Amino acid sequence: MDYSTMTPAQARALIREEKITGQTSGMCAGYAQANLVILPKDLAYDFLLFTQRNPKSCPVLEVSDVGSRQLHYIAKDVDIARDIPKYRIYRKGELAGEYTNVEEFWQDDFVSFLIGCSFSFESGLLDVGVPVRQIEEHCNVPMFKTNIPCTPAGIFKGNMVVSMRPMPYDQVVKAVLVTGEMPRVHGAPIHIGDPSVIGISDIHKPDFGDDVTIKEGEVPVFWPCGVTPQNVVMNVKPEIVITHSPGHMLITDIKNVELKY
Numbered sequence: 001m002d003y004s005t006m007t008p009a010q011a012r013a014l015i016r017e018e019k020i021t022g023q024t025s026g027m028c029a030g031y032a033q034a035n036l037v038i039l040p041k042d043l044a045y046d047f048l049l050f051t052q053r054n055p056k057s058c059p060v061l062e063v064s065d066v067g068s069r070q071l072h073y074i075a076k077d078v079d080i081a082r083d084i085p086k087y088r089i090y091r092k093g094e095l096a097g098e099y100t101n102v103e104e105f106w107q108d109d110f111v112s113f114l115i116g117c118s119f120s121f122e123s124g125l126l127d128v129g130v131p132v133r134q135i136e137e138h139c140n141v142p143m144f145k146t147n148i149p150c151t152p153a154g155i156f157k158g159n160m161v162v163s164m165r166p167m168p169y170d171q172v173v174k175a176v177l178v179t180g181e182m183p184r185v186h187g188a189p190i191h192i193g194d195p196s197v198i199g200i201s202d203i204h205k206p207d208f209g210d211d212v213t214i215k216e217g218e219v220p221v222f223w224p225c226g227v228t229p230q231n232v233v234m235n236v237k238p239e240i241v242i243t244h245s246p247g248h249m250l251i252t253d254i255k256n257v258e259l260k261y
Contacts, residue, residue: 003027008075008251012083015251018100021085023140023247025132029123032185032256033249034061034074035115035226036084037233038102038242041066044111046154050232051113053151057160057228059184061252061259064112071114074252080112086245088230093237098245105242115226116185117249118163120256124178130171133212140247141165142206143227147199148190150228158232161207162190162198162222166214175221184259191222198222208246 003011003020008028014020024033039047044063051058062074069080082101089096089105099105118141122132134141141163148160167175172192180188195203203220204211208227214220233241244250 004029008253009077011251012075012078015085016079016082021100024085024249024251025119025122025141025247026135028251030256032061032074032120032252032254032259033117034252035117035229036080036087036242036244036250037113037115037229038080038110039113039238040107040240041109041111043155043238046156047113047229050150050153050156051115053153054228055183056186056190056224057150058226059116059186060113061116061184061254062114066111067108069106074114074254075250076253078250081106084244084248084250086248088243088245090230090233090241090243092239093234102242110242114250114252115229116259117226118186118223119249120185120259121179121182123256124182125165125175128174128178130167130175130178133166134210137212139212140209142210142212143208143225143246144195144200144222145207145231150232155236155238156232158228158235159199160190161225161227161231163209163225164203164206164220164222166212166218166220168217169219172219172221179223181260182256185256186224186226189221190224193219195220195222
């Protein structure tokens with residue numbers, strides 16, 4: 001089945017029925033995807049402040065009403081507890097499990113944050129001939145913890161996570177220009193080239209996602225990543241936090257072009 005030509009509503013319906021449980025890169029071409037962080041209300045202000053202080057890693061697309069599993073702006077007919085292919089639950093900073101829905105864990109005080117995702121700019125890269133390796137290889141994008149500190153807010157502090165896409169040197173300028181037009185889905189790269197500069201010791205051992213081929217004459221290009229909150233959550237150890245599993249996003253009804261500037 002060609003998931004790239006599906007509408008977001010069609011894809012979310014299959015995800016809700018648990019007929020799609022894999023990563024979402026390349027699905028519903030042209031439509032924005034979103035990372036998810038669900039927190040109890042008493043942590044929501046600190047986290048909102050963290051996102052405002054770290055907009056490259058955590059560009060907020062929407063915040064839900066307290067206790068609501070619905071959204072008002074980026075997607076209609078959404079059930080936040082069921083419409084992501086795979087979720088992660090963290091308890092006191094430890095991964096407690098992965099689930100295809102989180103209805104049984106839902107709390108009336110939960111607040112959901114939908115954060116821009118770099119999958120959203122991949123169709124723009126493909127349109128100008130920049131390769132997207134994990135789509136070519138039908139796997140998840142490689143993501144790495146870095147030594148780049150985020151700006152703390154309340155209890156939340158930690159380092160940035162980045163996603164990586166290798167490409168020929170002569171494509172890098174195009175990639176910077178295309179993604180730089182979309183700050184609401186992480187914008188331009190944060191680093192190009194030697195991964196050790198940002199604290200990555202082995203480019204073939206990502207902390208999240210999958211290893212991808214880096215061909216002769218290619219350079220790794222790194223973007224801020226919406227998995228950053230998961231890295232932060234592991235540091236601050238709140239009682240419970242629910243996130244998407246890396247690479248398993250909410251597909252929104254918003255066109256990528258609507259997120260430019």
